[in-house]
Amino acid sequence: MAIDQSLIGQQFEATEPVTVTAEAIAAFCAALGEERGQSRPGPDGAIVAPPAFAVTFRNTEAFFHYTPRFGRGFDAGKEVEFLAPIRAGDSISLTSVIRKMYEKTGRSGTMTFVVLRSTLINQRRETVAHVDHRFVHRNPGEPG
């Protein structure tokens, strides 16, 4: 499977800013069984989202349109670098780039991995997190 390395570093359009609400944080905490985070504000009075909240922001459709597809695939996990708290009232936008693409072989055949990095920025232009989304695709014609 030929990988178009020119896609690496390609940046997709930024999303429209999404305003973080206390209700959204509470719903996220409830889904994870974290009751404390629903009601306790941080030292500055604002409710601070748990770190994993960073993975809830979605990319634009363009991101998915340009993402290389190599047959069947699935989400192979995320790595998040936390740089600043996300608080209720923040307005978060994100941009994404294709960071890595590589092949590997395993017991079940050859797979192509695509790593997309999303950078989350708040209304003060502070970078609050980098999220690396790792997708794995089974190469067409491979067993499994």
Add this chain to the structure above:
Amino acid sequence: MATILDLHSHSEASDDSRAPVEAYLNWIKLRRAERPLDGIVLTEHRQFNRAADYRALEDRFGVLVLRASEVETDYGHMLVFGVNDDILRRFDFANVRLPAQEVIDGVARLGGVVVPCHPGRPTVGLCEHYETKPPLENVAAVELLNGGSRKGENERTAALVERFGYHAIGGSDSHMVSLIGLCATRFEAEVRSIDELVRELRSGRYAPADFRPRRPQPRRAAPEAAGSE
């Protein structure tokens, strides 16, 4: 003086491992009674971690840390020891379809040695490829003991070793800290550098060492003494 090395391990430099080298060495220090390793070899996937410098950690923990690579070929995965600039210029380690025979011969000519790893593993092991392709030439050794093998895979490798008379090594194939050193290789000679490791791998003076914990055997009722009243 014998040397025991885990010849197959992956640190966080590999895409599928989160194990810091420091944590590996600390674990070895804590578990030395069970896994008496003198050192480890980091065999990162499809790359050679040229920039890494582990000398400070070696001094701190008293454990040798050598660097090698695990590459992917048309006969499965193979460990490359003695990686140097000439080898890196000759072969693209990111290519998952490297021609195995060329890698074995080319690496040997350029000063290294290649050892097929986990040969009994489906798809990426030598055994399955030998069912449809001619056997490789100039194989110095194969990894008989692999700590990540599933049931039956090391046994399949044992049959391969028996049939072809290969020398055999052991390695944990650790991707997690607690698995380091479960399988290793015991060298008759002292090994303190990658050049010495390559020399010894070519010599055949070594054997796999198994430090995996033994599962308790099920208790059986004592047989009755024959003829007892």
